[in-house]
Amino acid sequence: MRGMQIVAVVVMMLTAGGAMAQGDAPVKLPTIAEQFAQSNNKPPLLQGQNAAQAYIAAWDSLSPDVRGVLSNRDDERQGSALLEHQAYVERLIAAAMMEKCDWGLDYNGGLELLLPHLGLMRSSARTLASDASRLMKLEGTPEQRAQHEREAMRRIIAVLRMSNHVSRDRILISALVSVAINSLGRDWVVERVRAGTLNVDSAQQALGTLRALEREDIFGARESVHGEWDIFDAWLKNRFSGEDGAKKLAEYMPTLSGDGGHPADNVIAKMNRKEFDASIARLRDFYVDNADVWDKPDARERLIKISTALGNGEYGPLGARLAPVLDRAWAADDKGRSEYAAAKRLLDAYVQHGGTLPAEMQQGAAGEQ
Numbered sequence: 001m002r003g004m005q006i007v008a009v010v011v012m013m014l015t016a017g018g019a020m021a022q023g024d025a026p027v028k029l030p031t032i033a034e035q036f037a038q039s040n041n042k043p044p045l046l047q048g049q050n051a052a053q054a055y056i057a058a059w060d061s062l063s064p065d066v067r068g069v070l071s072n073r074d075d076e077r078q079g080s081a082l083l084e085h086q087a088y089v090e091r092l093i094a095a096a097m098m099e100k101c102d103w104g105l106d107y108n109g110g111l112e113l114l115l116p117h118l119g120l121m122r123s124s125a126r127t128l129a130s131d132a133s134r135l136m137k138l139e140g141t142p143e144q145r146a147q148h149e150r151e152a153m154r155r156i157i158a159v160l161r162m163s164n165h166v167s168r169d170r171i172l173i174s175a176l177v178s179v180a181i182n183s184l185g186r187d188w189v190v191e192r193v194r195a196g197t198l199n200v201d202s203a204q205q206a207l208g209t210l211r212a213l214e215r216e217d218i219f220g221a222r223e224s225v226h227g228e229w230d231i232f233d234a235w236l237k238n239r240f241s242g243e244d245g246a247k248k249l250a251e252y253m254p255t256l257s258g259d260g261g262h263p264a265d266n267v268i269a270k271m272n273r274k275e276f277d278a279s280i281a282r283l284r285d286f287y288v289d290n291a292d293v294w295d296k297p298d299a300r301e302r303l304i305k306i307s308t309a310l311g312n313g314e315y316g317p318l319g320a321r322l323a324p325v326l327d328r329a330w331a332a333d334d335k336g337r338s339e340y341a342a343a344k345r346l347l348d349a350y351v352q353h354g355g356t357l358p359a360e361m362q363q364g365a366a367g368e369q
Contacts, residue, residue, distance in 0.1 A: 032059045032116065039114035042104040051165055052103045052117070054095035059120055062088055071123035073130050082131045089131055089155070092124050096158035101165035110235025111256060111322075118166065118177045125162050125181045128155040129188050136197070146199070153202045157209050159185035164213050167220035170227025172329055178219040179336035186210075186343045193350050193357070200355045207347040210340065218340060221333035222294040225326065229287035232322065236280050246271035246279075253321060264321040271317075282316035283323060290326045300334070303327035 030038065033056050043052035059067065062085065069081045070088070082089070103117055132152035140148065163182035166174050189206045192198040217223050240249045250269035254261045271279065286306070293302040307325045309315065315323060349361055 029064060032056050032120065035114075035116045036104075039116060040106040040109065041114070041116070042106070044102055044104055046100050046102060049098055049100055051095045051098035051101035054091070054098060055117065055120070055124070055165075058088060058091035058095060059124075061091065067120075067123060067127075071126040071130070073126070073133075078130060079134060082127075082134055089128065092128060093154055093158045096128075096161040096165070101168070103169065105169060105171075107170075107231050108234060108238070110231055110239060113171075113231065115169070115171065115174065118174060121162055121166050122177060122181060125159045125184050128159050128162075129184055132156050132159075132188060136192070149199060149202055153205050156185050156188055157205060159188070160206070160209050160213060163219070167218070168223075170220065170224055170230070172221065172224040172228055172324070172326075175219045175221040175224045176329060176332055179221075179332055182219065183336060183339065186339065190343055190346060193346060194362070196356065198350075198355075200351055203347050203350045203355075207344060207351060210344050210347070214340070214344075218337055219333055221329065222291060225287055225291040225294065228324075229284060232283065232287075233280070236283075236318075240276075243273045245273060246276035249276075262321055264317040267317040268321065279316045279318045283318040286310060286315040286319050286323050294330060299330060300327060303330050 036043065036056065043050055043056065045053060062070075066081065066085065069075050069077050070085060072078060075081075103115075105115070106113060132155040135148045135152040135155075138145070138148045160182060163178045163185065166181065167178035169175075189198065189203070193203060236245075236249070240246070240252075242248075247269050250265040253265055253268075268276075268279070289306050290303060293299050293306070296302060304327050307327050310319055310323055310325070313320055346357070346361060349358055350356070
């Protein structure tokens with residue numbers, strides 16, 4: 001099962017809308033809090049200052065149907081729904097402004113680990129961005145329009161901070177969701193800077209937020225390569241212990257993957273414990289090799305070579321069955337980092353020039369500067 005990664009947000013209960021069974025009988029979906037409990041994820045209270053708990057409480061204050069309308073800009077009901085549910089919007093903003101965010105993930109779950117927060121965080125970010133756009137379209141006196149813009153920026157600042165809240169899971173798919181959420185907030189700001197419709201104070205706010213959140217591994221992608229190996233290692237050694245561990249894994253994989261089996265399963269099933277441990281070590285080499293080149297100038301070329309070696313079986317049967325192709329993830333991370341830096345340059349120039357852009361920056365997207 002090449003490309004397999006940590007299981008995340010693939011069950012019906014996490015869709016934006018509601019659910020109907022045979023005969024249109026309503027299906028009662030578990031609350032978000034119940035989903036976390038069922039997945040054995042336990043966000044700690046952290047003295048009442050854990051953003052994860054605040055997000056969960058906000059999500060459970062509305063039905064899945066309403067949350068779906070709020071996050072869908074193509075739904076004609078969105079505008080009126082946003083007006084009606086400003087209390088929900090404020091709860092999302094309050095959660096985003098918290099410093100600590102610990103989802104209490106059960107890393108012992110290995111490939112069975114569920115990440116119910118990721119889809120919800122993306123839809124929440126879309127809700128905030130849509131509400132920011134709604135506010136920017138409102139008419140009024142200059143003072144009223146300035147107030148509308150201040151409120152819009154509160155929502156976009158929250159979106160940028162939400163990106164940071166999913167970037168520390170040490171799981172690759174979380175890093176990619178972080179890239180997507182951050183891009184949503186950045187693009188909203190850059191679009192208006194290029195159109196000259198954002199005031200200097202708003203641009204300064206966005207720039208300050210980007211600078212405050214920036215770190216070497218902005219979206220947590222490189223750290224996720226290490227993190228996913230740690231999860232794999234514990235899962236393989238604990239769940240599939242004993243002399244027949246390899247056989248148990250081979251029998252279990254088709255159930256987990258839903259692919260009906262893989263040629264590597266037959267090889268894995270015949271391994272004794274020593275061979276199984278050696279194959280686990282070779283899988284570790286795959287993750288170490290990827291992490292080692294992640295920040296190199298020629299990282300893309302090196303990662304492609306590693307992916308080719310993976311496809312050729314050089315990382316063993318477990319690599320063929322379990323290892324993801326990481327050069328595509330690196331490309332998404334690299335693009336996100338590049339556009340992050342470009343947005344900062346654009347905003348800085350806009351602020352320094354009093355709300356206009358230098359001629360050389362007036363064309364093209366932020367990532368092209």
